[in-house]
Amino acid sequence: MTTGPGDSIDLETLLVTFSPRVYGLLFRLVGRADVAEDLMQETMLRAFRSLGTYHPEGKFRAWVFRIAVNLARDWIRRQPREPSVSLDDGEDAPVAASLRTVAPPDSPMGRREGAKRVEAAIARLSAADREVLLLRYYGDLAFKDIARTTREPLGTVLARAHRALKKLGELLPEDKP
């Protein structure tokens, strides 16, 4: 993904470049494939409609992912509230321990299991921490761009990333000295 500010971009480039990662981000944010597909389409259409008028203040990529994040936030806000479980509340120790298990991480099964454990752990992060982590991963955004995207101070964004990465890091065994 190399599209930066000032690059000319047509519809097909926009779709091919951004659709998979925007979909990946949205799926992790909303947790439903059908909703992620709808929101991805809406993101792409909004980005496409605005191509002619867009004046990049930051990176074009950050702008597209900001649209996606805002749509996801709106969708989440419209959902009925459920009691949330967060890895931040300290009650997740048994869950985290149960996620550290079984097959060798280098085997195909181990990789699948590893990915599932990571998915589960990400799903249990607070929404704001998850957003920062996923923007970093799917959007490939620098933290200062994430701060601009989420409209939070850089320090807050870094604190969120620190918390989320520590939680994910607990899923993997520590290296022996």
Next chain:
Amino acid sequence: MICPNETEWVLYASGELPRPRRQELESHLAGCDACRREAAGLARGLTALATLEREPAVRPQVMETLRTRAREAATARSTVVSIWHRYRWVAAAAAAVVLAVGLAAVMPKVGQPAVTPWVTDVHLQEELAEITASVEMLEACSNGKAPDVASDASDDQTYEELEFFFDQLRAEVDA
């Protein structure tokens, strides 16, 4: 060196620190077990994150629907732009006319004396009151009744005199 704070380790693990600062932190790591554990934990977090599929396949039907919708949006936009280009002078002229009419209605007329509304004109009101009284008197006379307003007129005022008075008033109003 004082241990860097946790957010700086995030930048370090993510490769976002400038080279001089990065080298300082690496030197610090060599002699600080706590920071080594901190940095290693964040690096493991990034490794765990990388197990997720970064570019998951989007269903072909979804992509095709998206392409169709985008093309429709592009067509609609170009149609609007085309119509605008074709009729923009008409629209501009219409807007100018509306603006001119609006201004003419709102702006005071230059060089013309202000027109006093007729209902607030004291003289006209007096005249109308006299006309009304005269008409009532004429109607009373024509019906063969003695006018009630006779006390307001001179005793020798005849029907012809009242009619003459009425004609005068009407002429003044018309003028």
